[in-house]
Amino acid sequence: MTAAHVQQPDIQQPELEPWGPSEVPTTALLTDHYELTMLRAALQSGTADRRCTFELFGRRLPDGRRYGVVAGVGRALRALSHFRFDDESRQFLLDRGVVDRQTADWLADFRFSGQIWGYAEGDIYFPGSPLLIVESTFAEAVLLETLMLSIYNHDSAIASAASRMTAVADGRPCLEMGARRTQELSAVAAARAAYIAGFSGTSSLEAGRRYGVPTIGTAAHAFTLLHDSEEDAFRAQIQAMGTDTTLLVDTYDVDTAVRTAVRLTDGKIGAVRLDSGDLPVLAKHVRTLLDDLGAKDTTIIVTSDLDEWQIAALAGAPVDGYGVGTALVTGSGHPTSGFVYKMVARATSDEPDAPLVHVAKKSTGKATVGGRKYPWRRFDAAGVAETELIGIDKDPVLEHGRPLLVPLVKDGEIVGREPLDAARDRHTRARAELPLDALKMSRGEPVIETVFV
């Protein structure tokens, strides 16, 4: 590696803080059965210790997308630190006949001891970008396949959708409210990924506790229905939360609700939320009504089944924030990123210093580019990204470009931890480097080309 790869001034190393009781204590069985049977067969045949390079990448972007966003790095490192085959896990594998005693004993001592390089979290990726490069023995590297793919495939899909939303929202805050529409722990990961891609807050309390994402929320329709009148409900909410709260005004009649909200707060109600109807028209109507009633500082939040196209359609409406649910947590049509994890090089023998050779399968439509990759993003004279340039087995070292790999794990030690805001800030910078076409909502090709050299 050149020095350019190693220097990453914005990678900090915060202390590893406990996440508390809702964390999963071991991640080792979040793994496919066949990783263990491959390990078992390789231990038996003597090939388990062959040095290998594996790569995590996507063959293409989700159909029509211009760029993708890397997310999951911090979660993957956390999961790696908890990847331990404890007694219970090993006993399960033995009882089920997945592994033999030799393999179970090997697993008892397992700690990943190799090197992992990867794209930094929040950065942009394109087809063929090597998001992770794992250099280790076959035995160690193959075990990580499923867990790394699960985390990257999910988190990057959410971040990639979220980035399009925050781009088109153009500075207006986007709020993540999709927990109820996806699996309960995916929801927590989705809130984190959305924050990296520029969302301002989340409804998920666990995302607040675990990752420090700001949490938001006030009341649902049920709260209004609980009370004998909408006015009673509003009064109760204002009493508990103060006038700077957000009142949901579409349970019955919107105009009546807005008038009540303004009256109860002397025009000081913080915000009103619209969760149904023709939002561009309704927002304009409510803005006029609020202004007429003297509540000029009251903001309008909209929330009903928004996606990046709905947000675009609301660009001209007097809206101050977008709550996004289903479309965000399902990746807006692309709930997975389609990443794969492939061996791209291996040692010619079991000797520790045996040279590595390229390997690549030839399966129809699934061919792999062999060799260790050195990815750079090349810029034109104006500083705009123009090529994803990927060196094979050699570092291209560009004058106008930046290297894309950062060290994540060195000799088994996790070195790539960083605060979540570092990833969020990086995303803002990396997206700003792209050609303007990247932000088009219409379907198209990746905004820059990937070139292997």
Added chain:
Amino acid sequence: MTAAHVQQPDIQQPELEPWGPSEVPTTALLTDHYELTMLRAALQSGTADRRCTFELFGRRLPDGRRYGVVAGVGRALRALSHFRFDDESRQFLLDRGVVDRQTADWLADFRFSGQIWGYAEGDIYFPGSPLLIVESTFAEAVLLETLMLSIYNHDSAIASAASRMTAVADGRPCLEMGARRTQELSAVAAARAAYIAGFSGTSSLEAGRRYGVPTIGTAAHAFTLLHDSEEDAFRAQIQAMGTDTTLLVDTYDVDTAVRTAVRLTDGKIGAVRLDSGDLPVLAKHVRTLLDDLGAKDTTIIVTSDLDEWQIAALAGAPVDGYGVGTALVTGSGHPTSGFVYKMVARATSDEPDAPLVHVAKKSTGKATVGGRKYPWRRFDAAGVAETELIGIDKDPVLEHGRPLLVPLVKDGEIVGREPLDAARDRHTRARAELPLDALKMSRGEPVIETVFV
């Protein structure tokens, strides 16, 4: 409730077994911020103890689907039993200003103490089917909203897609292999949901340990690439796993691989797996080759990007099993079920014996049917389902039909646990009750109509 609702002979009550270290110890913060602020405001205004009925239902099926499959019931009950605001959770909520001291103290003692009825796991549902009915105080019922929705929305989406796949596979085994394409813990839930809907096994080891789903898997392309030759790799796998293993034969040349597999095992190789190419043509070719080589008992497993339409297209091909990944774990185009959780009735005052009145919001396009529901599936003379008949505030008690609610929680005690195979068996029976049109792959309307009476 009538006796008919209470009698459910196939609901058993197994012991609650520990799932081990990968279980999440508390689920209380897998909750939206606004549930807690509503609680806080209701405690302050004195409405928190009003008796309420909440309902979890879908307004429609995913576009084009004929029926949906209920899944997540067992997970939801498990999550409910772990729904505790421990010291750390409460401190977080206080530190962030989500709740005040009064609310935090209330949460310390929180145990759900109400009644929950629901559709049994594995049963079929239609638009408007009340999948869960929660009868409790507002404070208790509102806290469950996000967690119940997350679990039901995800698990039922997976089971609904899986059921279409097992239906069209028509007895050939379907194997769940999608862990790598979805969030790492969604993967475990997806494997469980797929098993309920008739899948035979999963690649996910954690699903094996946690839920007892059979796990399957042998080797990936990387195992072949690791070795100096394909023959070396096959020999290593056979030595470790026996001849009854499944060899992946498309890393290089399929014909050569099949010949090698047969030669190394004297024609006794258990199965070959095809993971690329034009599968209907290739499967036929490989079947002929295997037969010509005398390996007539060797089976063929196919795995490349299958969904229900691909499985249908392979109906005439000599295929013995389907491995399904991405399409399964993403709900085959519908990654969420679109369920909502709405208040449908509440007491007229805070008195414990105050009568309940219907409530329903009037938001455009999101109207709710108020009242406590009593759903039945009505059959025609031939025993085929013809209507989802839902009584409002009264039990219709049909002669040719079955009641759809089972008791899940009584006075806070979980009574609805059952072995996973009970749900799987129920799904087989419930799907067999539907009109044949239910199994059409083409897009269409729900196969029976929902009628409120």
